[in-house]
Amino acid sequence: MKAIQVDGDSLVWADVAAAECTAGTVRIRVHASAINRADLLQRAGGYPPPPGASPIMGLECAGEVIEVGEGVQRCKIGDPVCALLAGGGYAEEVVVPAGQVLPIPRGLTAVQAAALPEVFATAYLNLYMEGALQTAETVIVHAGASGVGTASIQLLKQSNNPVFVTVGSTEKLQTCIALGAAAGAVRHDGSFADAARHWAGETGVGVILDPVGGLYLTDNLNLLGLGGRLVLIGLMGGAVTEINLALLMGKRARVVGSTLRARPISEKAAVMDQLLHKVWPALESGAIKPVIEAEYPIQQVAEAHRLMASNNTVGKIILTL
Ligand SMILES: NC(=O)c1ccc[n+]([C@@H]2O[C@H](COP(=O)([O-])OP(=O)(O)OC[C@H]3O[C@@H](n4cnc5c(N)ncnc54)[C@H](OP(=O)(O)O)[C@@H]3O)[C@@H](O)[C@H]2O)c1
Structure with a gap:
């Protein structure tokens, strides 16, 4: 698969090995990802991924389930989903613990759903x-x-x-x-x-x-x-x-x-369950909306990072695939 790699000062869309979809995890084909402030720090070497997490940047994504590991009941192949990630979102595919995956709220696109999990x-x-x-x-x-x-x-x-x-x-x-x-x-x-x-x-x-x-x-x-x-x-x-x-x-x-990224999977899953029950209905009714400043094709991620660093943004910057 392809993913964004840090090469000195450059961000390069290059081939990397895909992770294995092990028991309790889900493989998602990423249709959209989003940028977070932490990505700028990680790129600069100041916020390393927690042990076991993908070294690829990207803390959230939305797309389609293409593989489910043993024991996963929460979703099935073909489901439109979004997910909270410990890393790996700037890529064509990502493998994530099933508890961090939620359905895309009804009525929202993958681009809109990619703006939701982390924030x-x-x-x-x-x-x-x-x-x-x-x-x-x-x-x-x-x-x-x-x-x-x-x-x-x-x-x-x-x-x-x-x-x-x-x-x-x-x-x-x-x-x-x-x-x-x-x-x-x-x-x-x-x-x-x-x-x-x-x-x-x-x-x-x-x-x-x-x-x-x-x-x-x-x-x-x-x-x-x-x-x-x-x-x-x-x-x-x-x-x-x-x-x-x-x-x-x-x-x-x-x-x-408080940090979110380094928490155990069970704690992240507990937060995602709260979102599903307390926040997803408001997103589906339109009472809460994803707030999106800009969208960039993922190959233009460096430009998206520059926009975030300028502080001239309201809400999220999305990367599309
Ligand atoms: N602990 C966690 O688990 C966790 C998880 C997610 C995010 N965060 C943190 O939450 C913050 C927001 O993240 P985000 O991805 O939503 O960021 P974002 O959309 O990039 O927004 C950050 C905003 O902070 C303001 N800002 C920048 N430098 C500042 C400074 N020195 N003093 C005061 N305000 C400043 C700017 O807005 P104005 O110019 O309008 O003030 C900037 O647009 C970041 O610090 C991020 O690291 C923490």
């Missing part, structure tokens, strides 16, 4: 499972116009949790508000903290979903309410900073670090 799994896991979000609690989502951000806003609209976002431009803020955000701040206009405090009031917020890390830590802790949870999912603003532990103790707050 909806990340948003669902970290808001509702790690963040233990409660009814009517308020939320701050940083990088609100990102793939994860646009998924989060839509989930929070469905669960009636008001959300404040931070973004890079007023146009992005308008898009987030159209998706369901209540308010937000443009990060290049100075600290978001005053606007967020004004919005949240003295009680503070219940959950903050943060891919920025060090740069925002103090403001985030100041904005949490009593018993609030800060869920850290990225370090775009640095990994090392000072922390005022008195803020944490006084608020009985929690800081949770």
Whole structure:
């Protein structure tokens, strides 16, 4: 099969050996894949795949089942599916544990479905499972116009949790508000903290979903309410900073670090089951929509990476095969 290979600074569409479809796994012919921020890091050598995962980039895909391993009940050859991957999505075929595979929601194309697994799994896991979000609690989502951000806003609209976002431009803020955000701040206009405090009031917020890390830590802790949870999912603003532990103790707050890719298959399957039951119906009714900035043929993946690195995107960038 062909797959995208990293060759120095170049990304090359080249022949590679296909993986074996072992017990409990499914082979998918990939019709569309999608880019994630982590792919840029992996390409630069800063985010190696977990042990046993494909060295090929690509954390999600949509396509058609072409082989099922022993014991797989969840799907059969010919099913249109999408999947959460630990790697291997930038390829003609991928082999994935069956628990990470879901049907393409009725009414959606493979291109639309490829925009779903990684960002909806990340948003669902970290808001509702790690963040233990409660009814009517308020939320701050940083990088609100990102793939994860646009998924989060839509989930929070469905669960009636008001959300404040931070973004890079007023146009992005308008898009987030159209998706369901209540308010937000443009990060290049100075600290978001005053606007967020004004919005949240003295009680503070219940959950903050943060891919920025060090740069925002103090403001985030100041904005949490009593018993609030800060869920850290990225370090775009640095990994090392000072922390005022008195803020944490006084608020009985929690800081949770979370990654999805390296989790055991059973934990990923549990998240995918939640998506199937809680999110797929909203995708099928049109209440939640995949948010797609651009589509590129997979051979033009380098251009797609450049677009993501520019930060001039809202939602997902798709690779088509
Ligand atoms: N832990 C996990 O399991 C997990 C899983 C998936 C994703 N993530 C993380 O979630 C984040 C979003 O991923 P994605 O694939 O959805 O990304 P994306 O669509 O590429 O969006 C990332 C956005 O973050 C903003 N940004 C960039 N640099 C920033 C900085 N230094 N400070 C603040 N904001 C910055 C930019 O938007 P603006 O210019 O509009 O602010 C950029 O468009 C990434 O950090 C990713 O690593 C974590």
